[in-house]
Amino acid sequence: MAQVSRIPLIAGNWKMNLDHLQAIATVQKLDWTLKDARHDYGAAGSEVAVFPPFTDLRSVQNLIAADKLDIVFGGQDLSEHEAGAYTGEISGAFLKGLDCTYVLIGHSERRTLHGETDQQLARKFSSAVKHGLVPVLCVGETADDLEVHGPSAVPVAQLRATLAGVTGTPNFVIAYEPVWAIGSGQAATPDQAEQVAATLRATVAELLGEETADATRILYGGSVKSSNIAGFMRQPNVDGALVGGASLDVTEFASIARFQKHVGT
Template sequence: MGTVTQGGSRQGRTPLIAGNWKMNLDYQQAIALVQKLDWALKDAKHDASSVEVAVFPPFTDLRSVQTLISADKIEFSLGAQDLSVHDSGAYTGEISGQFLKKLDCGYVLIGHSERRQYHDEGDDVVAAKVKAAIKHGLVPVICVGETAEDLETHGASAVPVAQLKTALTDVAAGTEVVVAYEPVWAIGSGQAATPEQAQQVCEKLRAVVAEALGADAAAATRILYGGSVAAGNIAGFMREPDVDGALVGGASLKVDDFAAIIRYQKHVGV
């Protein structure tokens, strides 16, 4: 984890390809996927320092995946799909950030469009979860985006910019965060935003980070695109100066597809 590595950086930002498995794969299937993905990348002689790979399994898989990564020295980062605003207590079904940190999670998704839609998580809840993640030493992957209705009503970038401003309220200058732009209208549709559309929004999101956390933090912050990402379109997004990686959904469940997305530098010459 981290924003800078030697050799494989984009203006000091190491590309991050993150696989959000959502509610898929039991712990045995998770182990098998991680092993196969590791083998596929090693067989292809992938340079692990050039692109950071992170996987976000369901909660029930985290311990198994963490043990495998540690035991086999697999160069993947581990993340969780959500966390509680609370540290501990009578909150049945919730997961504390301190529990995730004990499992060597480096990242946690916050404000994913599905959490906003199906669990009514508003901007204030997202902001509280960002603070909880930071408190426990986790890097929040702050998800922002707009629906088709938002796009039509407010125009490009207005809603994700407002969401990110609230999420970063009272976050200390220089704090490490990752931002993921999810055009909700594109997720699962098979029709991704264009690279130009993604760049337009990501550029404005970086300006929000600069205003909230400072210019140095903005220069180091990785902004991901997430919305029907595939091996065939990742290269176009990664050519844009403010797109530093991808939050991959369905394609991250398929070893060959996910490996091809991770290896975008080789097979498309970016």
């Protein structure tokens, strides 16, 4: 693989937390805290994204646009369908109309709680790309998967299934989230994350070419905290983090982003 410079991404998935008023307060405080960090350490070119609930998106959009905040945002899911009789679903067109940059695809909670299949996620991925959204494809294994299949096998299989029908050079992000680590307080080790990330990148190269693989950012997600982000960010194939619970604590989330911004300085 060529040595390229990928802009690091720190993404906060709020899940089903924070109403629209709380979202406004959280984004405002996050922006203030990140500005303090840039003043103290200087901007290192990293990107910070939040994934609010659907009901918060318009409020977050208005705030970011009005105050020209250096934060981007995305949806937590999207429908594989364009429009029609699909009660409760949100199309890619709707998300793009709210200026979303990103959308999560295949988060482990969607796979387990809603039974989303690799084939369905492939269609969601295509819908996101069609509407100009950047899909953040989540892949990962359970503790049983890890014991039976070993590291990388399940995440790679999930990635292959999603990219099977993809052509060209789509802009997307991969988030490796070991299910056994999410919410457990026990993160994967940096070496474990790097091993899987390197294998995922090699798989993208095989399917879509080395140029796309070199440009694709791979995040680690699973009990990420300010106390362990440094180890992950030192790995050559880990380009950021998908943060869950810690993203609801503005001080903690900003500390994750702040460390990220001055790694190596």
